[in-house]
Amino acid sequence: MKVDVNDDGDDVGFGKRVDGREMIGVGTGIVGGEGSGVAKEFVLEALGASAALGVPGEVATTFGLFLAMLASALVITHWAAERQPTTLRFFTAARRLSGAQNGLAIAGDYISAASFLGTTGAIALYGHLGLLFAAGFLASYVVFGFWIAEPVHRLGRYSLGDVFAARFPGRSLRFAVAGVQFAISFLYLLPQLVGSGLLLRLLLGLDFRVGVVVIGLIMSVYVAYGGMLATSWVQIIKTLLLLFGSLLIALIAVVRLGGWAALTAAGRSSLEPLVPPTGLPVDPPAQAALLFGLLFGTSGLPHILQRMLTVSSVTAARRSVVWAAAVIGGFYLLALVMGLSARGVLSPAALSALAEEGGNLVAPALARAIGGVFLFAFVAALAFQTILAVVTGLVISATTALVHDLYDHVLKGGVADEAVKLRLARVSALAVGLAATAASFGVGGDNVAVLISYLFVIAASSLFPALLLLLYWRGLTPGGAVFGLVGGFVLAAVGSGFAYGHPAGGAWVPPAAISAGFLLTVVGSRLFPGGAAAPWPAFFRAAHGLWPSEKNAGGASEANAASGGRRSG
Amino acid sequence: MLTEGGLRRRFWRRTALGGAYFVIYGGLPWTGGRPGAVIGVMVLTVGLLALEAALSGREERSFAAAHPAPASTGRMPAPDGSGGSRTD
Numbered sequence: 033m034k035v036d037v038n039d040d041g042d043d044v045g046f047g048k049r050v051d052g053r054e055m056i057g058v059g060t061g062i063v064g065g066e067g068s069g070v071a072k073e074f075v076l077e078a079l080g081a082s083a084a085l086g087v088p089g090e091v092a093t094t095f096g097l098f099l100a101m102l103a104s105a106l107v108i109t110h111w112a113a114e115r116q117p118t119t120l121r122f123f124t125a126a127r128r129l130s131g132a133q134n135g136l137a138i139a140g141d142y143i144s145a146a147s148f149l150g151t152t153g154a155i156a157l158y159g160h161l162g163l164l165f166a167a168g169f170l171a172s173y174v175v176f177g178f179w180i181a182e183p184v185h186r187l188g189r190y191s192l193g194d195v196f197a198a199r200f201p202g203r204s205l206r207f208a209v210a211g212v213q214f215a216i217s218f219l220y221l222l223p224q225l226v227g228s229g230l231l232l233r234l235l236l237g238l239d240f241r242v243g244v245v246v247i248g249l250i251m252s253v254y255v256a257y258g259g260m261l262a263t264s265w266v267q268i269i270k271t272l273l274l275l276f277g278s279l280l281i282a283l284i285a286v287v288r289l290g291g292w293a294a295l296t297a298a299g300r301s302s303l304e305p306l307v308p309p310t311g312l313p314v315d316p317p318a319q320a321a322l323l324f325g326l327l328f329g330t331s332g333l334p335h336i337l338q339r340m341l342t343v344s345s346v347t348a349a350r351r352s353v354v355w356a357a358a359v360i361g362g363f364y365l366l367a368l369v370m371g372l373s374a375r376g377v378l379s380p381a382a383l384s385a386l387a388e389e390g391g392n393l394v395a396p397a398l399a400r401a402i403g404g405v406f407l408f409a410f411v412a413a414l415a416f417q418t419i420l421a422v423v424t425g426l427v428i429s430a431t432t433a434l435v436h437d438l439y440d441h442v443l444k445g446g447v448a449d450e451a452v453k454l455r456l457a458r459v460s461a462l463a464v465g466l467a468a469t470a471a472s473f474g475v476g477g478d479n480v481a482v483l484i485s486y487l488f489v490i491a492a493s494s495l496f497p498a499l500l501l502l503l504y505w506r507g508l509t510p511g512g513a514v515f516g517l518v519g520g521f522v523l524a525a526v527g528s529g530f531a532y533g534h535p536a537g538g539a540w541v542p543p544a545a546i547s548a549g550f551l552l553t554v555v556g557s558r559l560f561p562g563g564a565a566a567p568w569p570a571f572f573r574a575a576h577g578l579w580p581s582e583k584n585a586g587g588a589s590e591a592n593a594a595s596g597g598r599r600s601g
Numbered sequence: 602m603l604t605e606g607g608l609r610r611r612f613w614r615r616t617a618l619g620g621a622y623f624v625i626y627g628g629l630p631w632t633g634g635r636p637g638a639v640i641g642v643m644v645l646t647v648g649l650l651a652l653e654a655a656l657s658g659r660e661e662r663s664f665a666a667a668h669p670a671p672a673s674t675g676r677m678p679a680p681d682g683s684g685g686s687r688t689d
Contacts, residue, residue: 159634160634160635160636160639161634163636163639164629164630164639166639166643167626167629167639167642167643167646170643170646170647171622171626171642171646173646173650174619174622174623174646174649174650175619177650177653177654178615178618178619178653179615179619304634316630316631317630319629319630320627320629320630323626323627323629323630324627327623327626347658347661350654350657350658351654353650353654354647354650354651354654357646357647357650358647358651361643361644361646361647364643365640365643368636368640576608577602577603577608578602578603578604578605578608579602579603579604579605579664579668
């Protein structure tokens with residue numbers, strides 16, 4: 033992409049060469065400095081590629097913080113590994129987290145590279161379009177909290193497959209659910225790992241692939257030995273540190289710019305895009321279509337759904353959604369301040385250079401500009417911890433689908449040996465992590481938030497329609513659920529492929545794919561009637577917490593069968 | 602747990618609140634890119650969830666005060682004995 037920084041119709045962007053170096057335009061600003069043209073590698077150096085600069089003090093600072101984060105997570109993992117001799121503890125932390133703890137962990141799962149790196153960059157570069165993205169991600173918690181979270185908690189024990197099996201105990205549906213859960217978790221891992229590679233390239237001057245391998249290996253070891261308990265605590269601590277770090281940057285930036293009025297002036301208050309948005313729609317109807325897709329994505333994300341199984345009660349599940357939304361919302365407001373600050377602090381040319389990188393490095397660059405090496409290193413280490421926390425949650429989700437659903441229930445009929453299952457879970461976590469690491473090499477440096485939005489659409493078109501109809505529609509059949517799950521997944525994946533190359537028309541992919549997911553599930557239920565199923569009244573009572581009154585008390589045993597009888601582990 | 606009537610009221614309350622929220626949320630692209638509008642919807646999101654959680658919690662506490670605990674909560678204990686003593 034060429035960036036016309038001077039707006040004179042001439043390509044002042046990448047591609048021109050001076051003294052043998054690729055050129056970009058650079059105006060005035062703290063990072064870019066004075067000048068009309070600086071080589072791309074100069075800008076990267078100015079943004080903080082400390083290893084490339086070769087300053088021992090900077091390298092020591094970044095390595096020191098990097099290792100401190102790593103060591104703290106390892107301590108947690110070791111602590112957790114000593115406390116999980118059962119698969120229940122490995123997959124769900126023994127369902128003993130409180131609402132606040134789980135809410136912070138959900139936020140840790142959710143505030144990913146897309147949020148910390150992508151959204152801050154998107155707000156700085158694309159203005160209100162980036163902010164719309166953030167609103168969409170947050171709004172999805174209304175759907176999740178109102179209609180999905182509580183029944184999932186009531187019905188599930190280890191996995192999402194258990195939730196579906198509460199009504200349809202057959203193996204084919206569990207196989208389909210596990211397959212889709214694994215695929216979404218695995219695909220979601222890829223942009224996260226790409227973000228980690230970009231980050232480590234900036235932080236330590238590591239080659240992109242080396243950075244991805246480092247993160248991939250660490251996350252695999254964490255999950256294999258620490259399970260859900262370690263993952264949860266890594267996510268909780270990461271959330272607290274991230275909020276602290278973001279608040280610190282925001283405060284310093286506002287003071288540096290001369291107060292809130294100066295900040296909004298720097299952001300031009302109307303938040304017009306600084307560079308042409310890549311992968312984002314610009315006309316309101318298309319934006320509304322994209323917002324529609326984001327609205328339902330969270331309710332189909334398996335790693336978020338699985339977090340509803342880690343608390344002890346429905347009340348705690350409900351509280352955890354409120355906590356998560358409050359923390360995520362607070363973070364997005366800080367991301368707004370950081371994005372606005374970046375507009376005031378970084379030069380237009382530096383922002384153009386960052387846009388060329390997909391906008392993912394705006395936050396670390398801002399930290400470098402306003403707080404020097406230490407703040408930069410702190411923020412970069414935080415971002416590293418952020419990605420680590422998210423990818424561990426995804427690996428847990430993928431591992432649960434493989435071991436609990438596919439191995440135990442589909443292959444072994446739900447009677448797998450506990451010790452074998454636990455051992456297999458750890459091996460699978462390693463395998464999933466390594467496979468995702470290798471696969472992420474094929475994903476480029478596109479804006480991580482855009483890539484994540486495609487995964488949102490896929491989740492919203494496959495798992496979400498099937499789950500919502502499972503919980504609220506009597507007419508659903510196992511065949512219909514399988515048809516909708518697989519069909520919705522394939523259609524959304526194809527549609528996202530189209531959207532990747534056609535941002536304008538691609539905005540209509542989310543509503544089309546989600547509608548298709550519902551339609552396929554309904555049509556499939558008509559085409560494939562029958563199949564083993566728990567009685568609807570009993571399932572409904574178990575899913576929604578309906579009191580077994582005198583009128584329907586006769587179905588108590590059915591309710592028990594629907595909600596707990598098949599959860600033998 | 603709730604009675605059938607209580608559950609129905611809760612469902613329609615959430616549907617009404619959620620529907621109104623979606624109308625406001627869906628109008629964001631037509632606000633001319635004003636940050637205040639987006640921030641307002643974000644605050645509304647968290648407020649709505651907190652309000653609904655408070656209302657649901659109050660309903661359940663009222664219900665628990667008026668009804669004895671059922672003999673079975675419908676949840677089987679885990680193999681290690683955890684997770685089986687829920688009262689929700």
